[in-house]
Amino acid sequence: MSRSLLIISRQAPWAGPSAREALDIALAGGAFDLPLGLLFLDDGVFQLVGEQNAASLEQKDLMANLQALPMFGVESLYACEHSLAQRGLVGTALALPVKTLASADIAALIDRYDQAITL
Numbered sequence: 389m390s391r392s393l394l395i396i397s398r399q400a401p402w403a404g405p406s407a408r409e410a411l412d413i414a415l416a417g418g419a420f421d422l423p424l425g426l427l428f429l430d431d432g433v434f435q436l437v438g439e440q441n442a443a444s445l446e447q448k449d450l451m452a453n454l455q456a457l458p459m460f461g462v463e464s465l466y467a468c469e470h471s472l473a474q475r476g477l478v479g480t481a482l483a484l485p486v487k488t489l490a491s492a493d494i495a496a497l498i499d500r501y502d503q504a505i506t507l
Contacts, residue, residue, distance in 0.1 A: 392423040394501035397432040401450045407435055410507040411453040418460030425464035425501060426457070427494070428486065433471045438483035454484055468494060 395414050399406035410426070417424045428436055435450060457465065467486040472478050489497060498504050 391502040392425075392500075393417060394425045394427060394498060394504040396427045396429055396498075396504060396506040397435065398430040398506060400431040400434040403431065406507040407432065407450060408453070411450060411457075413505070413507075414457060414462050415453065415460050418457065418462040421461065424462060425466060425497070426462060427489075427497065428465075428467040428471070429494070430468075430471050431475070433467050433475060433477055436467060436482040436484055436486060437477065438481070451483060457484070466497060 395410050395417075397407055397410035399410075401407045410432075414424060414426050435454065438451065457463070465484055465486040467482070467488050468491060469478075469488045470491045472488065
């Protein structure tokens with residue numbers, strides 16, 4: 389039986405390699421049918437904003453990887469409501485359909501998975 393995995397992505401897409409690494413793990417896990425979820429927390433919610441100009445920061449755009457998640461079977465996508473609100477992203481059209489969670493519900497989400505990693 390496969391163990392489930394929750395990946396918690398806390399870094400903005402331009403803050404270093406952590407955001408890309410989280411997506412790579414999610415895509416690899418999805419390719420092997422690992423039951424997994426992806427939670428965007430803190431500055432990680434910035435990954436959900438479309439129309440980013442990554443080239444101006446000499447970074448690679450993560451949007452293609454994000455949009456590939458459902459094709460790899462990664463459909464359990466979550467975002468922290470508080471993180472979105474703190475960054476002015478409430479009501480903003482996000483690039484992916486995510487389920488928003490109140491801060492109090494995040495602990496319950498983590499408990500549903502066998503393993504959790506934070507990047």
